[in-house]
Amino acid sequence: MADVEVYGKMLSTLPDDDDHPYRSGAWRHPLHPAIVRYHPFDGDGMIHKVSFRDGKVSYRNRFVRTDGLLAEQEAGRSLWAGLAENPSAALRQDGWGARGRMKDAASTDVIVHAGVAVASFYQCGDLYRLDPLTLDDLGKCSWGGSFPSDLGVSAHTKVDGRTGELLFFNYSTTAPYLHYGVVDAGNHLVHYVPIDLPGPRLPHDMAFTEHHAILNDMPLFWEPDLIARGLYAARYHPELPARLGVIPRRGGPGDIRWFEFEPTYVLHWVNAFQDGDEVVVDGFFQGCPEPAAAGAGGPEGRMWRFLAQDAMQARLHRWRMNLVTGATSEQDLSEACTEFGTINSGFGGRPYRYTYAATNEPGWFLFNGLVKHDTLTGREESYQFEPGVFCSEVGVAPRVGGAEEDDAYLVTLTVDMNRDLSECVVFRAGDVGRGPIARAQLPERIASGTHSCWAPGDSLRGWA
Numbered sequence: 001m002a003d004v005e006v007y008g009k010m011l012s013t014l015p016d017d018d019d020h021p022y023r024s025g026a027w028r029h030p031l032h033p034a035i036v037r038y039h040p041f042d043g044d045g046m047i048h049k050v051s052f053r054d055g056k057v058s059y060r061n062r063f064v065r066t067d068g069l070l071a072e073q074e075a076g077r078s079l080w081a082g083l084a085e086n087p088s089a090a091l092r093q094d095g096w097g098a099r100g101r102m103k104d105a106a107s108t109d110v111i112v113h114a115g116v117a118v119a120s121f122y123q124c125g126d127l128y129r130l131d132p133l134t135l136d137d138l139g140k141c142s143w144g145g146s147f148p149s150d151l152g153v154s155a156h157t158k159v160d161g162r163t164g165e166l167l168f169f170n171y172s173t174t175a176p177y178l179h180y181g182v183v184d185a186g187n188h189l190v191h192y193v194p195i196d197l198p199g200p201r202l203p204h205d206m207a208f209t210e211h212h213a214i215l216n217d218m219p220l221f222w223e224p225d226l227i228a229r230g231l232y233a234a235r236y237h238p239e240l241p242a243r244l245g246v247i248p249r250r251g252g253p254g255d256i257r258w259f260e261f262e263p264t265y266v267l268h269w270v271n272a273f274q275d276g277d278e279v280v281v282d283g284f285f286q287g288c289p290e291p292a293a294a295g296a297g298g299p300e301g302r303m304w305r306f307l308a309q310d311a312m313q314a315r316l317h318r319w320r321m322n323l324v325t326g327a328t329s330e331q332d333l334s335e336a337c338t339e340f341g342t343i344n345s346g347f348g349g350r351p352y353r354y355t356y357a358a359t360n361e362p363g364w365f366l367f368n369g370l371v372k373h374d375t376l377t378g379r380e381e382s383y384q385f386e387p388g389v390f391c392s393e394v395g396v397a398p399r400v401g402g403a404e405e406d407d408a409y410l411v412t413l414t415v416d417m418n419r420d421l422s423e424c425v426v427f428r429a430g431d432v433g434r435g436p437i438a439r440a441q442l443p444e445r446i447a448s449g450t451h452s453c454w455a456p457g458d459s460l461r462g463w464a
């Protein structure tokens with residue numbers, strides 16, 4: 001383990017409950033220049049891991065050794081076209097992703113399932129397994145030989161901590177356009193069904209309750225007539241509704257029920273739960289899913305407009321669907337522009353109260369602070385980092401022995417552009433406004449990142 005400097009109150013504030021490995025990533029570090037134009041989603045996935053144990057904090061990082069990364073390392077250059085490039089720019093004819101001719105960089109998300117870390121790619125690809133402690137390469141998920149290698153799997157697989165199941169989806173540009181599946185706690189695929197959609201869509205995330213999975217059909221998607229010409233341009237269609245599909249967790253294709261809502265695009269859901277006859281889903285409603293070009297315009301401006309959550313006017317929102325009457329309702333839960341909300345995962349799929357979301361640097365894909373939303377009272381508590389300091393999504397680490405949902409620590413990794421360093425920063429979830437209660441400097445400044453997760457030590461292979 002790398003040596004790290006620990007200061008602040010780390011050692012005095014995590015005395016009895018430091019059995020808290022924190023995993024973060026995957027973050028993106030491009031190893032080779034883009035063929036034409038780099039997009040922040042193109043970088044190679046790197047996992048950063050911070051663990052708390054026996055009064056000490058340790059840190060480790062490692063690239064995810066994807067097939068694409070290894071091929072580009074051997075070639076010494078980029079071989080696949082990135083998100084802001086035309087697929088025809090790729091030097092290789094093959095590739096991954098719903099668009100095709102992309103590199104699966106396993107750079108979007110990381111979760112812990114069946115005892116190991118699993119990194120994923122937003123456009124669908126392989127799922128890469130890493131030792132949760134050493135980050136050693138453990139190969140790809142095979143799920144007993146049943147992994148859907150033809151389409152891959154999207155980022156934002158969901159782990160139900162109470163059942164050990166992993167829920168997932170994938171999407172493609174050919175019918176039936178969407179699949180949903182379940183992997184059991186033993187890491188075997190036990191359910192995989194096609195879901196019909198009106199056309200190709202771009203779902204990024206899903207949600208679940210104790211009894212249902214929630215899929216989505218949002219009216220922002222690649223124009224079908226352009227796809228036929230090999231072009232992939234996302235356009236918003238406000239004349240179409242946003243649709244949420246509720247399917248029993250082991251339901252067949254005919255069991256999904258669709259509910260219509262105000263048009264929007266939702267990048268991330270926060271949580272979902274059942275409330276009587278209603279399924280309640282919380283996520284971030286975009287008031288402006290297709291903003292005008294940011295900054296100076298041109299290709300860069302067109303790219304950045306889809307990256308800044310303030311431009312997209314993303315706000316915490318609640319959607320309700322009555323499974324008996326079919327009635328729906330929806331409302332904003334906050335006026336603040338936030339996204340990337342995390343929760344105490346012990347409340348995943350169940351009634352919950354708090355989410356911890358990020359605020360962004362206006363116009364940028366950088367997080368400059370966090371907001372604790374209380375969905376019961378509407379109360380919000382926020383913390384803003386000093387200018388030039390940016391954080392990741394927070395991992396929520398429940399305090400061992402704690403009973404309250406927010407009796408937990410929030411753990412984030414920062415990028416400090418003023419002092420050219422990175423830190424692991426810890427907050428008390430119950431007192432976000434107080435600011436960090438502990439911090440540990442990492443050996444080097446890391447690239448800014450987004451998604452993260454936290455997992456308890458006893459859920460990790462090799463921890464005991």
Ligand SMILES: [Fe+2]
Nearest residue numbers: 156204268451
């Ligand atoms: Fe995401």
